[in-house]
Amino acid sequence: MLLKGSEAIVRALADEGVRDIFGLPGGVVIPLYDALYESKINHYLVRHEQAAAHAADGYARATGRTGVCIATSGPGATNLVTGIANAYMDSTPMVAITGQVRSGLIGTDGFQEADITGITQPIVKHSYLIKDPNDIPRIFREAFYIAASGRPGPVVIDIPVDMQLAEIDYQRPERVNLPGYKPTLKGNRKQVKAAAKLIVAAERPVIYAGGGVVSSGAEKELRQLAKLVQAPVTTTLMGLGTFPETDRLSLGMLGMHGTGYANYAVTHSDLLVAVGARFDDRVTGKLATFAREAKKIHIDLDPAEISKNVAIDVPIVGDARNVLRDLIAEIKKLKPSKQRTRPWLKQIDDWKQSHPLTYKELKRDIMPQFVVEEIYRVTRGKAVIVTEVGQNQMWAALFYQHTKGRNFISSGGLVTMGFGFPASIGAKVGRPRDIVIDIAGDGSFQMNIQELATAVNYEIPVIVAILNNGYLGMVRQWQELFWNKRYSETCIDCQPDFARLAEAYGALGITVTDKKDVAEALETAIAAKRPAVLDFRVRREENVFPMVPAGKSITEMIGGQK
Amino acid sequence: MKHTLSVLVENKPGVLSRVAGLFSRRGFNIDSLAVGVTENPDVSRMTITVDGKEHPIEQVTKQLHKLINVIKITDLDPVNTVARELALIKVKSDAGSRGEIMQIAEIFRANILDVARNTMVLEITGTTEKIDALLQLLAPQGVVEIVRTGRIAIERGAK
Numbered sequence: 001m002l003l004k005g006s007e008a009i010v011r012a013l014a015d016e017g018v019r020d021i022f023g024l025p026g027g028v029v030i031p032l033y034d035a036l037y038e039s040k041i042n043h044y045l046v047r048h049e050q051a052a053a054h055a056a057d058g059y060a061r062a063t064g065r066t067g068v069c070i071a072t073s074g075p076g077a078t079n080l081v082t083g084i085a086n087a088y089m090d091s092t093p094m095v096a097i098t099g100q101v102r103s104g105l106i107g108t109d110g111f112q113e114a115d116i117t118g119i120t121q122p123i124v125k126h127s128y129l130i131k132d133p134n135d136i137p138r139i140f141r142e143a144f145y146i147a148a149s150g151r152p153g154p155v156v157i158d159i160p161v162d163m164q165l166a167e168i169d170y171q172r173p174e175r176v177n178l179p180g181y182k183p184t185l186k187g188n189r190k191q192v193k194a195a196a197k198l199i200v201a202a203e204r205p206v207i208y209a210g211g212g213v214v215s216s217g218a219e220k221e222l223r224q225l226a227k228l229v230q231a232p233v234t235t236t237l238m239g240l241g242t243f244p245e246t247d248r249l250s251l252g253m254l255g256m257h258g259t260g261y262a263n264y265a266v267t268h269s270d271l272l273v274a275v276g277a278r279f280d281d282r283v284t285g286k287l288a289t290f291a292r293e294a295k296k297i298h299i300d301l302d303p304a305e306i307s308k309n310v311a312i313d314v315p316i317v318g319d320a321r322n323v324l325r326d327l328i329a330e331i332k333k334l335k336p337s338k339q340r341t342r343p344w345l346k347q348i349d350d351w352k353q354s355h356p357l358t359y360k361e362l363k364r365d366i367m368p369q370f371v372v373e374e375i376y377r378v379t380r381g382k383a384v385i386v387t388e389v390g391q392n393q394m395w396a397a398l399f400y401q402h403t404k405g406r407n408f409i410s411s412g413g414l415v416t417m418g419f420g421f422p423a424s425i426g427a428k429v430g431r432p433r434d435i436v437i438d439i440a441g442d443g444s445f446q447m448n449i450q451e452l453a454t455a456v457n458y459e460i461p462v463i464v465a466i467l468n469n470g471y472l473g474m475v476r477q478w479q480e481l482f483w484n485k486r487y488s489e490t491c492i493d494c495q496p497d498f499a500r501l502a503e504a505y506g507a508l509g510i511t512v513t514d515k516k517d518v519a520e521a522l523e524t525a526i527a528a529k530r531p532a533v534l535d536f537r538v539r540r541e542e543n544v545f546p547m548v549p550a551g552k553s554i555t556e557m558i559g560g561q562k
Numbered sequence: 563m564k565h566t567l568s569v570l571v572e573n574k575p576g577v578l579s580r581v582a583g584l585f586s587r588r589g590f591n592i593d594s595l596a597v598g599v600t601e602n603p604d605v606s607r608m609t610i611t612v613d614g615k616e617h618p619i620e621q622v623t624k625q626l627h628k629l630i631n632v633i634k635i636t637d638l639d640p641v642n643t644v645a646r647e648l649a650l651i652k653v654k655s656d657a658g659s660r661g662e663i664m665q666i667a668e669i670f671r672a673n674i675l676d677v678a679r680n681t682m683v684l685e686i687t688g689t690t691e692k693i694d695a696l697l698q699l700l701a702p703q704g705v706v707e708i709v710r711t712g713r714i715a716i717e718r719g720a721k
């Protein structure tokens with residue numbers, strides 16, 4: 001069928017099943033926006049392109065469907081960069097479409113020209129600069145395939161304006177032909193057998209689950225495995241919810257701000273089963289002492305992650321769900337004993353007693369942890385929790401009981417302040433029936449606060465719960481603990497009245513200064529069914545504990561002891 | 563140990579930059595790099611030498627594999643590989659030293675491409691070690707300029 005390039009793009013998006021897009025137009029994408037004008041695809045106009053990328057990212061994490069964002073050339077495209085890097089670090093499937101100056105102008109420093117494929121090269125899974133309009137159908141087909149398959153990630157498509165204007169014959173290619181891209185999805189049988197043997201023989205096993213369990217949809221299998229061999233499960237920030245924290249076998253999160261019992265369990269384990277996790281330095285602490293008594297099994301889609309940081313005894317490359325299924329079948333053949341780990345679970349219960357997650361309650365002051373607990377209570381743990389970055393992020397991770405994957409959305413790898421609010425908009429667009437709450441810091445929220453206009457514009461009722469401490473709190477905490485309380489440039493108590501600012505945008509705004517009003521504010525915001533900002537004035541110099549100082553062993557925790 | 567990676571890539575714009583960018587981003591050093599088309603015009607071959615002592619070679623190859631345009635990587639086994647490098651060497655020479663340089667060239671089977679009043683240009687093909695040895699012998703004469711191609715290599719036998 002003969003179509004203009006821009007129409008072919010919109011057609012290709014529809015063929016890929018795209019329903020929602022986030023973006024902001026400019027000169028060289030006017031043809032594309034013209035083609036979108038009458039399309040069935042919903043376009044959400046953001047107020048800053050960074051937010052378009054984060055919204056697409058949040059959308060993808062909440063739904064499992066590839067997120068799409070659009071920006072114009074030059075500054076529009078460079079505004080996407082942080083969002084693309086964020087998606088890359090957390091392996092989110094995303095397609096970022098950028099306009100480019102007309103092909104004849106490329107390389108001449110033309111008006112609003114930026115080499116976006118060059119700029120983003122180290123932070124994309126792949127990228128394309130379209131030089132022949134006839135390539136549009138193939139490139140879009142490939143881009144969506146690459147973004148979502150294997151270890152997911154962002155793909156950039158840069159489209160010069162003349163490519164959007166040219167006429168082409170649109171035909172969706174039936175299959176992709178990428179000779180250099182063949183992800184291994186099925187685990188090697190011999191390796192699976194070897195892993196099964198180790199697992200049934202272990203007396204002190206720990207399963208360590210990460211974001212790969214979310215992206216492969218392996219939650220059910222993870223739970224089956226844990227139950228089958230009675231092994232406790234700890235998750236990374238990215239893996240929160242993949243194993244229900246309400247279960248006795250749950251250890252919660254591990255690492256720098258992990259629970260004491262998770263860190264002790266990992267350190268004393270005799271077998272560590274890593275599933276879709278990548279031994280990040282925030283998880284391992286000092287490598288030399290990390291789980292050094294344990295044999296290690298590592299299940300991951302990305303062969304490059306295996307033995308990258310920690311030497312692995314039994315590597316299994318494959319999709320977590322496939323591998324876990326095979327592994328469970330193999331273990332069942334070996335008739336595992338459920339009694340074997342009894343003493344180990346008893347030991348873990350003792351650690352839970354001696355190192356509980358707690359904080360000191362005050363009479364009227366609002367403790368940030370309390371707000372998080374109230375959010376859990378009021379939503380009965382059913383909300384989609386999105387976070388900003390800093391202390392708020394860690395409290396949201398620790399004091400909410402996560403029970404489902406895709407219900408906790410946080411910037412884990414790049415750790416981007418300003419991610420949470422636009423990501424929550426994306427999450428709500430993707431899952432309109434769920435309550436979506438962005439647990440925010442006063443600093444982070446101000447990095448994309450302009451998106452209040454987007455939320456109000458499209459009536460996207462997300463709730464921003466600011467744990468307002470008037471500080472760049474996490475940095476202040478490091479200064480308090482390791483830099484002699486020299487609070488260099490971390491006090492941000494010169495700030496707007498967030499509630500009134502929200503009202504100015506047309507959203508609901510509530511300021512909460514007393515502990516007894518926390519629940520009511522949450523209930524009001526949920527009932528209002530419109531965008532809401534809750535400004536919780538929390539205890540200003542509260543710290544996140546436990547904490548492992550950078551580079552120390554994960555049992556060398558500050559705080560968190562009874 | 564030096565590793566010679568023979569990397570088949572799709573012959574598309576930007577591929578060299580992706581490969582080079584990956585090395586710098588991951589903190590790997592490239593000792594030498596040679597690129598050319600293969601018997602299949604859609605496919606190019608990059609021959610990359612890296613120091614395995616400095617970087618775990620497995621990480622290098624696994625990361626390279628993740629580039630969509632990289633089709634195949636072989637870490638060539640030195641025993642089963644013939645490797646060559648080409649160098650052009652401009653060396654100072656005058657009537658007095660010319661004979662000695664020509665003698666050295668003959669021993670190394672180097673060709674003399676140019677003779678000028680004060681310099682000569684030698685062409686040598688061989689292993690890295692052989693070229694280094696020649697350069698060492700020429701050093702006392704005064705080496706003015708060296709141009710080296712980087713190593714290319716191919717496996718022996720039918721494979």
Ligand SMILES: Cc1ncc(C[n+]2csc(CCOP(=O)(O)OP(=O)(O)O)c2C)c(N)n1
Nearest residue numbers: 390391392417441442443444471472473474
């Ligand atoms: C874009 C960006 N800039 C700087 C940082 C470094 N940083 C990490 S946490 C933090 C403080 C965040 O402050 P706030 O949002 O108020 O959260 P709090 O820690 O107070 O809960 C900063 C500045 C970052 N992660 N991201």
Ligand SMILES: [Mg+2]
Nearest residue numbers: 441442471473
């Ligand atoms: Mg703060």
